[in-house]
Amino acid sequence: MAKVAFLGLGVMGYPMAGHLKTKGGHEVTVYNRTREKADRWVAAFGGAAASTPREAAQGQDMVFACVGNDDDLRQVVLGPDGAFAGMAKGSLFVDHTTASADVARELEKAGRELGIGFIDAPVSGGQAGAENGVLTVMCGGEADDYARAEPVIAAFARACRLMGPSGAGQLTKMVNQICIAGLVQGLSEGIHFAQAAGLDVEEVISVISKGAAQSWQMENRYKTMADGKFDFGFAVDWMRKDLSICLSEARRNGAQLPVTALVDQFYGEVQKIGGARWDTSSLIARLKR
Ligand code: NAP
Numbered sequence: 001m002a003k004v005a006f007l008g009l010g011v012m013g014y015p016m017a018g019h020l021k022t023k024g025g026h027e028v029t030v031y032n033r034t035r036e037k038a039d040r041w042v043a044a045f046g047g048a049a050a051s052t053p054r055e056a057a058q059g060q061d062m063v064f065a066c067v068g069n070d071d072d073l074r075q076v077v078l079g080p081d082g083a084f085a086g087m088a089k090g091s092l093f094v095d096h097t098t099a100s101a102d103v104a105r106e107l108e109k110a111g112r113e114l115g116i117g118f119i120d121a122p123v124s125g126g127q128a129g130a131e132n133g134v135l136t137v138m139c140g141g142e143a144d145d146y147a148r149a150e151p152v153i154a155a156f157a158r159a160c161r162l163m164g165p166s167g168a169g170q171l172t173k174m175v176n177q178i179c180i181a182g183l184v185q186g187l188s189e190g191i192h193f194a195q196a197a198g199l200d201v202e203e204v205i206s207v208i209s210k211g212a213a214q215s216w217q218m219e220n221r222y223k224t225m226a227d228g229k230f231d232f233g234f235a236v237d238w239m240r241k242d243l244s245i246c247l248s249e250a251r252r253n254g255a256q257l258p259v260t261a262l263v264d265q266f267y268g269e270v271q272k273i274g275g276a277r278w279d280t281s282s283l284i285a286r287l288k289r
Pocket of ligand 1: 007008009012013033073075076096099126234235
């Protein structure tokens with residue numbers, strides 16, 4: 001059993017912190033920028049709530065975070081009220097935010113200078129994965145830090161793996177998002193074409209999902225996509241944040257991402273037609289305009 005803090009009780013962080021307490025049996029202190037969520041979490045799970053990341057981090061073996069983007073992460077980690085200011089030498093910071101590889105390396109370096117370990121550990125599996133404690137966690141950092149973090153992460157993960165040095169977890173998550181972007185556009189075009197051709201989409205999918213076109217997106221999203229319902233998780237605004245991270249990393253490493261760049265623009269169009277909070281399968285909506 002470890003003494004841990006969790007910073008950021010959003011859609012993902014709230015249930016993840018809950019699993020650390022209920023499944024992992026760890027002693028958990030939470031911090032959330034909007035205090036009401038932290039109080040609600042303590043009422044549901046027990047544990048304690050702190051007023052700043054620094055206060056939450058004091059005396060902990062490990063500090064977890066799951067906030068929005070690079071700047072949000074810097075805000076909870078650095079500065080006089082940030083977690084690093086409260087963490088002791090030899091403790092470990094585990095970041096589950098989907099952020100850039102650059103910010104992971106920057107914070108790993110800042111932590112190392114203070115004797116604090118830092119693991120970048122973005123997740124895949126969405127809200128349902130967080131609530132059911134079956135996330136996939138992709139990690140970057142030092143092997144001995146990872147070895148300490150992994151048994152604690154196990155409280156909310158089905159799979160967890162060290163992918164390489166600092167930043168490698170974020171780079172792996174970028175691959176995940178690149179694969180999803182093109183795939184969802186392909187599925188959107190397939191369903192759109194089937195409807196234009198007068199085919200029964202249900203029948204089409206029941207046949208082709210047994211073959212080479214099968215995918216998680218096809219099995220889980222075809223019906224709602226065909227019905228124009230987009231209230232099923234990861235929002236377009238978040239996806240654009242992730243794709244912008246992928247595209248700027250590709251500019252640095254020279255990878256060619258023509259389809260990803262195009263799909264990012266398509267998501268921009270979905271935002272313009274009111275779909276900023278729709279889920280990522282809403283790419284089909286812009287084909288139906
Ligand atoms: P969310 O529901 O919007 O929650 C964001 C959390 O971060 C909230 O607790 C928010 O506090 C906190 N926060 C944001 N900016 C902050 C700041 N500057 N200082 C302090 N706290 C701040 O988001 P989410 O869906 O949980 O996603 C969190 C991260 O996981 C994102 O990087 C996202 O890309 C990634 N992710 C999400 C999913 C998904 O399906 N949702 C799946 C995989 C990965 P307040 O309550 O005060 O706003």
